[in-house]
Amino acid sequence: MQIKCTINNRIFVEDIQVDMLLIDFLRHLGFLSVKRGCDTANCGLCTVWIDNKTVLSCSILAVSVNEKHVTTLEGIQDEAIEFGKFIASEGAEQCGYCSPGFIMNVLAMKRELVNPTEDSIKHYLSGNLCRCTGYMGQLRAIKKFLNATRGGCLSESS
C-alpha cells in the first residue's frame, strides 16, 4: 500500500506492506535512533512522536501514519544535543540504548507539562525503562535541563 507521510519535515512516499510496524518502517528508512527493546510495548525505547504526540512506534502500523507527521530523534538534533549535554554531564547515558526513546519522551514532556514537579516528571517518564543508571542521574539531568531552559521545575516534590 502506498502512503505519504512527513518524517522529520521531509515528505516520504513509500509503498509498504500493510502489517509493517512503524518502528520497522522508520529503521528501514534509516532513522536508526529508533530502538526496539521489547515485543510487548513495555520499554519505551521505540518512542517517537506522531503529530507531536509521544507514542510507541512498535505498536503502530506504518500505514496508519499516512498523511501524518512523524518525528524521531534525528529530526530534533539541536534539542537532543542541548538536553544530551545534561545527560552526559551526569554520566547518565551509560549504554545509551534507551537514550533516544527516553529523550523523545523528555522533550515531549517539556512541551506538555508546565513546571512539572519531581513526581509528575517520574510519572510522565515511567514508561521509559533503563537498566543501567538507576534513573537518579537521569532525574538530575532533567531538573538541571528544565531549570536552565525555562522557569524550570519545582524542586520540592508533591
Added chain:
Amino acid sequence: MFTLKDYIVPESIEEASQLLNQNRNNVILGGLLWLKMGNKNYNKGIDLSKLGLNTIIENESSIEIGCMVTLRQIEISKVLNTYFNSLLVKSVKNIVGVQFRNCATVGGSVYSRFGFSDLLTALLALDTHVHLFHGGVIPLEEFINMTYKKDILIKIIINKDTRKASYQSHRKSATDLPVLAVAISRYNSHWKISIGARPNKAMIALKSSELLSHRPDQIESACNQAVSEMKFGTNIRGSAEYRRELAKVLIRRGVEEICR
C-alpha cells in the same frame, strides 16, 4: 508475529461494520498493543480513526467516550478529572507509561474484556452503558458477560450522576498490571463494589454492595461478604489467598475514602 493482508480506513460506521462481517478474519484495529503480540493471520484490518470517535463528550446527563479515545485522553480529560472523584483517571494512570496510554484505546480495552483491566473495573462501578453498532445500547455489566460476538463498540456512555467513587489497586511494581483492582462508588445511598484482576475480569460484588447499601456501617461484613461471594484465583502475580486478603483491605479503604 501477526500478519495483515489489507488495511482499510472506512468513512462510515456502516461501512466499517460491513467490512468486519465480510470475512471471519477481518478485525477492528484498536491501539494494536495487544493485537500485535498475537500470532494470528488477519485478513483486513479496519481502522476507525476517521469516524470522529476519538472524543470525550459531556452531555446534559451523560459523558460519552468514543471507542478511539486513548487512555491518555481519559487521564487528562477535564470532565473526567471532575466527575466521580477522578475515578477513571486514577484507574488508567498506572498503565505502563504515557506513550502506551497515547496508543491504547478505550474501545480496545473494553471490547477485549481482559481480566486485568483497570478501566473495566472502574467503569463497572459507574452507571455505564456500551453502545454497540448492532447490539445497541446495553449496560456494561451485561456486555462484560456476553459471548464475544462480532460487533463494533462505538462508545461508552456514563450516566453523569453525583456519584462518589474510589479506586484502589495493588501492584507488584508501579507500572505493572494489578494484582487486584477495586472500584467502589456510592450514589445516594446505593453502593457498588467492582473487583477486577481476581485475576478474572471485573465483576460487581452484588450481595456485598447490597449489604453496604442497607447497612453502611457494616464495612467489615461487606468486605467479608465480597470475598465469599466472588471467585479468586492464582496466577503469576498472586495467589487466591492473597487476593482475598487484599480485597478485604482495598474494599475497606475504598469505602472509608468515600465516607470521609
Added chain:
Amino acid sequence: MKVVNKGIDKLDAMSLVTGKPVYTDDIAPENCLIVKVLRSPHAYAKILSIIIDKALKVPGIECILTYQDVPQKRFTMAGQSYPEPSPYDRLILDEYVRYVGDPVVIVAGVNVKAVNKALKLIKVNYEVLKPILNMEEAIDNSIVIHSEDDYHLNFDIGNDVKRNLCASGSFKSGNVDEELKSCHVVVDEQYHTKANNQAMMETFSTYTYLDYNGRVNIITSTQIPFHVRRIVAKALDIPKTKVRVIKPRIGGGFGAKQTVVSEIFPAIVTMKTGKPAKMIFNRFETFCASTSRHEMKIRIKLGADKEGNIKAISIYTLSNTGAYGEHGPTTVGLSGHKTMTLYNKASSFKFDYDVVYTNTMSAGAFRGYGATQGAFALESAINELAVKLNMDPIELRQKNLLEEGDIMTTYYGETLTSCNLDNCINKGKELVGWNEKYPYRRISDSKVRSVGVAITMQGSGISGIDMASVQIRLNDDGYYTLLIGATDMGTGCDTILAQMAAECLECNMDQIVVNGVDTDQSPYDSGSYASSTTYITGMSVVKACNKLIEQMIVEASKILIVQKETLEFDGQKIYNSEKSITLDKLAQKLVVGDGNYLMANASHSSLSSPPPFMAGFVEIELDTQTGKIDIIDFFGIVDCGTTINPKLAKIQVEGGIVQGIGMALYEEVSYSTTGKMMNNSFMQYKIPSRLDIGNIHVNFESSYEPTGPFGAKSIGEVVINTPCPAIAHAVYNAVGVNIRSLPITSEKILLSIINSR
C-alpha cells in the same frame, strides 16, 4: 591528579544521546540473511525426526540446518579463559533438547516474513522425556540430563554427570561443628534466591560475513570478543585464524553477554551460504533462551559467643545451573568465599557446595556472580544473629569486621591491602539516621517505617587468570592511540582507561583516541567481566604509558644528543636544563625518514583480587495490611579504592542498587509445571521503573589499593549485593517476619504476618 578522579563525560556520550547508529543492528548491512531458530517446546525430549521439505520451498529461504548439519564437537558458551572450568556439554544443535527454548532448527532467509513462514512449516517429532524441574530433586534422580559420551571436562570440578552433578566442592578452616556446639547462640537457616534476568536493553545481536580472505567476521554485542573468537572457532570446528570478532557499542550486558548466546547461529549460516547473516534476538528469546542468574538455596549455620564474637560460619550452597553448565562451577564459589570473608575474625569456616543440572534454561553470569546470592543469605543470617544476641546489627558487624592487613583465610589466603568498610558503615549509619530510626517507627494504623542494613564485598578481577594487554602509540602531531581489548558495554571503560592514559602522559583527554574492540587489531584482553576492567586493564594502561614515556625519552635523547638520564617529560616537551624538544616535533620526526614509530605494549594480571566493599542502608515504608513495600531511601556507601571517574562510579552504584531492588522485590524467572518460562517479557517480568526506587544516595569512602591503578579497585558488581538483605532486614524490623526466600513480595510479607499472629 589532573584527569584521574575527575568526572569526565564519556567519550561516546554525544553520539549516544543524539541517537547515532552505533549498535550491531544499526550497522548490519541491509542484505544480511535473517537468521532465526526454532526452539524446543519441551523441557526434555529426544528428536525423532525433523521434516523441513515444505519450509525449504518457501521463497527466500536460503538455509535450514538441523543437528545433522552442524559440527558435533561439544563446547561451552561460557566466556571464560581457556581451559574453561565450565563443562563442554553443548552442541550448536543437539539430538536431545534439555529445556524449553533449546534450539532445534536454524533457518535463514532473505526476509523476516519468509523465515517466520518457514519456521511454522517445520515439523519436529519428539520423544518427550520426563524433565527435572526442581533443583532439589536433581542429584541421583533416575532421569539423567547429560548422558552423552562426549561430555568433556577440562579439569576436576567435582563433577559427577551421571548424578546430574555439574560441580561440587568444599572448603574448611578450623572445626566448625565443634565450635558451633560451644556457641552461645546459633542461627541455622536456609535462604532461597531465584533466577533473575539481566535484562539489558539491547537484546543479543550479531551479524556475520565472509571477508576477502574467506574469514568469518562476527560483529557482535559482547563483553568477551576474544573468548567469542575461540568458542566460535571451536563450535564451528574451524581454525581460530578464520574468525575475527568486532565489538561495536553495546546496549548493556550485566554478565548476559559474557556468554556466547547469539554469535554461533549467524556464523554457521554465513559459513554454509557464504552470505552475510544477522540474528537479532527478540525480547522473548532474550528472556527464555540465554542464561539467567543461578538459583541458589543456601544453608547458613552461624554461631557466636555471648558478647557477639562470631566463632563459626558454615555455608552449604545448592546451585541450579539449569540445562547446561555455563558458569556453574565458578559462580557458586562466590556465595561462600565473597561473603564469609567479611567476618574474617571467626575461628572456623566451612563451605560446601553442589551445582546441579535441571531442565530449565541454563544459568550463567549476572552482575554479582554468586556473591549476590550469598550476601542475601549470610547478611540475613547476621541480622538474625543480632536479634538472637539482642545486639544492634551494626555493632555486631563492626565487632567482627575484617581489617586492613588481615590474612583472609576464606579468600584464598590473600592479604587485605585496602579496606575502609568500617567508615562506610559509620557514614551510612549517620546518613540513614540509624540511631533515630532503628528498628522502626509507626506512621499510622497501617504504615510502618523501618530501616535495614547489609554489607558486602566482591573482587577485582580473577586472580592469576584475568589478563589484559594494552598498546599505546605515539602518532604524528603528538596525540596517542590507546588500543584496548576490554569491552565498554556502556559502563564507560573506554573513557576511564583514557583518563588513566592522559594522567600518565600528562595530556588532555582529547589527545587520546580509543577504539572499540577488533580481535584483528586490539591486544588480547580476557574481557569485561568479574569486575576486572578498571583494576586489571587499568594497570596495563599505566604500564604501557610508562613504557612509552621511556621510549620517547630515548628517542628524544638521540635527537637532542644528550644523555637520556638527564631528560624529563612534562606532557608537552622532553627537556633537560639545556635542551628541549616538543612532543609535536618529536612525534613528527619519528614518522619521517628513518624515524621510529613508537608503540608500547604491556600486559597485566594480578595475583590478588582486592575486594571493594559496600555498606547498604535502606529505609522502607511498609503497609502492614497489604504487605506493600515502598522504598523511601537507599544509601550506598562504597569503598572501591580511588574512583577514577566519580561521576561514572556513582552511576554504577545507583544502577546496581536499583537492579538489586528489583531482585529483592519482584524479579523472579518462573517456570510452569511443564518447564515453560512464564515471564519472558517486560510485561510479565517487571524490572524497576523510576517510580519504584525511592531515592538513591551514593557516597564514597575510598581506601587506597596499592596494587591498583592510582589506588583503584573495582565497582561494577559489588553494588548489586546489599539491597536484598537490607530490605529483608527492614521488613523484619517493621513487622517481625523473616522472609528468607526471594523476592520479598507483598504477598509473602502479608501472609507471614497473618500466619505469625
